[in-house]
Amino acid sequence: QVQLVESGGGLVQPEGSLRVSCAASGFTFNRYSMNWVRQAPGKGLEWVSAINFGGDVTYYADSVKGRFTISRDNTKNTLYLQMNSLKPEDTALYYCVRDGGYGMDYWGKGTLVTVSS
Numbered sequence: 869q870v871q872l873v874e875s876g877g878g879l880v881q882p883e884g885s886l887r888v889s890c891a892a893s894g895f896t897f898n899r900y901s902m903n904w905v906r907q908a909p910g911k912g913l914e915w916v917s918a919i920n921f922g923g924d925v926t927y928y929a930d931s932v933k934g935r936f937t938i939s940r941d942n943t944k945n946t947l948y949l950q951m952n953s954l955k956p957e958d959t960a961l962y963y964c965v966r967d968g969g970y971g972m973d974y975w976g977k978g979t980l981v982t983v984s985s
Contacts, residue, residue, distance in 0.1 A: 870894040870974045872964045877979030884954050888979050890947040890964030898922075898942040901967035904949050906960035907978075914960075917949065918967070932958075954983045 876888040890902070904916040917938040918927045926938050937950040947964055961978035968974070 872974060872976035874962060874964050874976045874979035877962065877981045879982045880954055881985050882955060882983055885952045886981060887948060887950045888962050890976060892945045897945040902940065902947045903965040903967060903972060904938060905963045905965050908960040956983050959983045
């Protein structure tokens with residue numbers, strides 16, 4: 869079965885950096901585009917970033933562009949999100965999400981990132 873397991877969340881100060889990871893299993897990872905989606909406390913879901921199956925095409929929400937970098941290592945079946953210059957408004961649960969072609973079909977349980985001094 870498809871499994872997506874996020875890790876790497878934690879407490880970080882404003883202007884700090886953090887990298888979250890997503891370990892994928894149960895499917896052919898390099899045949900799927902992947903996404904990061906986040907949910908701040910008391911807020912709705914916000915799409916953050918996407919990457920194609922080969923890792924050479926990426927997309928970002930305006931709110932994170934220039935600060936975050938999405939990447940993947942298909943040899944390790946792992947998706948990454950490098951977060952720099954973090955702001956308090958980046959505080960959220962960060963979800964790894966598979967793009968099933970017709971839409972986002974599988975989600976991880978999320979890893980919590982808290983940006984606070």
